Amino acid sequence: MKTASLRKDLNYNEDKVAISVMMETETAKEIRILFRKGQTMKEHKAGFPITVEVHHGTIEFGVNSEKMTLEAGDLISLEANVPHDLLAHEDSIVRLTLSKLDKVERVKNVVE
Numbered sequence: 001m002k003t004a005s006l007r008k009d010l011n012y013n014e015d016k017v018a019i020s021v022m023m024e025t026e027t028a029k030e031i032r033i034l035f036r037k038g039q040t041m042k043e044h045k046a047g048f049p050i051t052v053e054v055h056h057g058t059i060e061f062g063v064n065s066e067k068m069t070l071e072a073g074d075l076i077s078l079e080a081n082v083p084h085d086l087l088a089h090e091d092s093i094v095r096l097t098l099s100k101l102d103k104v105e106r107v108k109n110v111v112e
Contacts (some may be wrong), residue, residue, distance in 0.1 A: 006055050017111045031096040032093055035088030044110045048099035048100040051077045057092025
């Protein structure tokens, strides 16, 4: 059994999005992404399917140049290699579920 909290030990970064691995299982990696209002993740693609959940706050989620607003409780899943970007409309906590085969470094490189 493994446990983690999306709401404890929040360490926002004032300069860029903060990314941390919350948990790894046999099939997935659970990532917490902390956004300050106005912070972005530029357009990028994942080589495997992903699921994104807004746990707190509001983000603009762009998919293939189409923008949608996601609020706390909303989820979206994408197939592999779909271009997407994120913009925080307010301080936000986002959960990203990656395939075990995907690399966390890829996600961190998006905010560099």
